Amino acid sequence: MSTHEHDRNDNYTHNIKKSGERKLDRRSFMKLMVGSAGVFAVSTLPWGAIAAKELASGGKKAYEAKKIVDLNRIGVGEAVEFAYPGEHDSALLVRVGEQEFKAYQNACTHLKCPVFWSKEEGELVCPCHHGFFDVQTGKPTAGPPQRPLPEITVSHQNGAIYATGVKRYEA
Incomplete structure (x- = not known):
């Protein structure tokens, strides 16, 4: 086996490992995205509730005298x-x-x-x-x-x- 072939095999093996890492990265990324979406949804709930209340009340806001x-x-x-x-x-x-x-x-x-x-x-x-x-x-x-x-x-x-x-x- 020439040095050149050996390098190619190492690269091939190395790429397989990278491919496995990429899958893990994608999985982690998806978990992160789903988690972030949940956090975003929860963080916007108060604003959504305020907007819904505003719409339900016909836009009548309560003001203090x-x-x-x-x-x-x-x-x-x-x-x-x-x-x-x-x-x-x-x-x-x-x-x-x-x-x-x-x-x-x-x-x-x-x-x-x-x-x-x-x-x-x-x-x-x-x-x-x-x-x-x-x-x-x-x-x-x-x-x-x-x-x-x-x-x-x-x-x-x-x-x-x-x-x-x-x-x-x-x-």
């Missing part, structure tokens, strides 16, 4: 800023009439600039790109914004105004 301002601290035609539903969600309450209040998240729906109440204009104004919103509906009346401001539902009780929820945007 939060006091915005005492009635005697805001006159008709005046506005007050507050945070809702989270502490970093800027919002604006406008006292439109004696017993009428409107509240909106005040990030412009165009490029998220802050929206202000203009008593003189009688509208909500975004100074960044001259966007204007109707205080009664939150819908844009001028400028680049295309969508209405998200409305916050409010109630008044015990001499104060409370934020009670955020209305879903209807296209």
Whole structure:
């Protein structure tokens, strides 16, 4: 047997061993994949459950009521800023009439600039790109914004105004 043939046999034997190792690797790989898929499925269950709950409830999310301002601290035609539903969600309450209040998240729906109440204009104004919103509906009346401001539902009780929820945007 020449050295060359001997090398070929060693390579052949070596390849057989490698082939066996590859099978083991494939088996291990499959076990790993099945295990990973199980872990992934379990890890996504809470999100799936949340999504299912959201769909089942028709998208109605429960919000905590939060006091915005005492009635005697805001006159008709005046506005007050507050945070809702989270502490970093800027919002604006406008006292439109004696017993009428409107509240909106005040990030412009165009490029998220802050929206202000203009008593003189009688509208909500975004100074960044001259966007204007109707205080009664939150819908844009001028400028680049295309969508209405998200409305916050409010109630008044015990001499104060409370934020009670955020209305879903209807296209």
